[in-house]
Amino acid sequence: MSNVLKWNAKDTLKKPQLKGKDFLTLGEFTTDELLYMLEEAKELKSLQKQGKPHPYLSGKVLGMIFEKSSTRTRVSFEVGMLQLGGHAIFLSSRDIQLGRGESISDTAKVLSRYVDSMMIRTFSHESVVELAEHATVPVINGLTDLHHPTQVMADLLTILENKGKLAGLKMCYLGDGNNNMAHSLMEGAAKVGMDISIASPAGYLPDGKITEKAIADGKLTGSKIVITHNPQEAIKDADVVVTDVWTSMGKEAETEKRLQDLKDYQVNQELCQLAKEDYIFLHCLPAHRGEEVTAEIIDGPHSVVFDEAENRLHAQKAILKLLLE
Numbered sequence: 659m660s661n662v663l664k665w666n667a668k669d670t671l672k673k674p675q676l677k678g679k680d681f682l683t684l685g686e687f688t689t690d691e692l693l694y695m696l697e698e699a700k701e702l703k704s705l706q707k708q709g710k711p712h713p714y715l716s717g718k719v720l721g722m723i724f725e726k727s728s729t730r731t732r733v734s735f736e737v738g739m740l741q742l743g744g745h746a747i748f749l750s751s752r753d754i755q756l757g758r759g760e761s762i763s764d765t766a767k768v769l770s771r772y773v774d775s776m777m778i779r780t781f782s783h784e785s786v787v788e789l790a791e792h793a794t795v796p797v798i799n800g801l802t803d804l805h806h807p808t809q810v811m812a813d814l815l816t817i818l819e820n821k822g823k824l825a826g827l828k829m830c831y832l833g834d835g836n837n838n839m840a841h842s843l844m845e846g847a848a849k850v851g852m853d854i855s856i857a858s859p860a861g862y863l864p865d866g867k868i869t870e871k872a873i874a875d876g877k878l879t880g881s882k883i884v885i886t887h888n889p890q891e892a893i894k895d896a897d898v899v900v901t902d903v904w905t906s907m908g909k910e911a912e913t914e915k916r917l918q919d920l921k922d923y924q925v926n927q928e929l930c931q932l933a934k935e936d937y938i939f940l941h942c943l944p945a946h947r948g949e950e951v952t953a954e955i956i957d958g959p960h961s962v963v964f965d966e967a968e969n970r971l972h973a974q975k976a977i978l979k980l981l982l983e
Contacts, residue, residue, distance in 0.1 A: 674691040676981055685875065689849050703923040717743070729943075733807070739978065781802065807845075808977065827852050829853065833920055834916070842903070925956075926952045943966075
């Protein structure tokens with residue numbers, strides 16, 4: 659195991675130079691950078707819990723572009739900026755000219771004159787990349803069809819809090835592997851030396867290029883990545899069990915087919931008996947009880963989904979602080 663993966667206190671990690679950088683995918687960051695962000699998140703969470711002000715971003719403004727609706731993304735980013743001393747502006751596609759056909763490049767150039775950073779939650783990952791290419795301020799990916807990096811930073815923080823480490827653990831993801839959560843979990847696990855097994859049926863496997871890159875990253879950190887059709891194989895001895903909704907926004911027309919195709923990948927008591935006795939269960943929410951997970955699991959003693967949801971706030975504050983301070 660690489661020495662870089664031994665968990666260290668923040669003061670033993672060199673502060674990375676992230677000011678002005680975009681946050682589009684986890685694969686674009688080094689292991690040390692991600693570990694430092696997690697330590698920063700832990701510190702900011704401690705300050706917030708103690709009621710201590712931490713206005714590191716006083717006077718800074720975050721523009722939040724939403725083409726996909728969200729509870730957790732909007733509230734956590736907006737509250738996060740307020741707690742950091744800054745402001746956040748909500749911009750739905752109905753509120754700005756982007757929804758009426760203005761180009762992404764023009765939108766990026768104009769908003770860069772007004773705000774200190776942009777967060778966008780949208781469908782096409784190419785749209786986020788284009789926005790970042792033309793913006794002169796940091797762009798944060800709040801979700802695309804391919805990646806959900808801010809959520810996975812919250813997931814890693816939650817695992818760290820519960821397990822005390824990341825490297826050497828085994829994560830299992832069951833369900834639709836060709837979605838943003840599976841992709842970002844795979845990237846994040848590879849960067850921090852965590853093994854990950856993804857079990858999905860034919861037609862639902864993760865993107866080939868993202869998988870190839872994650873496997874290459876995993877070779878540097880000792881992370882083993884397994885893609886399988888067998889949910890029993892994937893969940894065996896898992897420290898962390900994760901799933902996501904079977905029908906993401908924009909794919910509602912496929913609901914009935916997906917329910918049938920993915921029924922054997924439901925996270926339930928029978929499968930979870932194969933995980934480690936002290937496993938934790940994660941879900942980015944919203945959840946559909948009785949579909950991708952049973953109520954017995956998500957509302958049971960192994961579930962940490964609401965700690966995970968809270969950690970969106972703290973992880974994103976760390977990202978914002980390091981990109982903007």
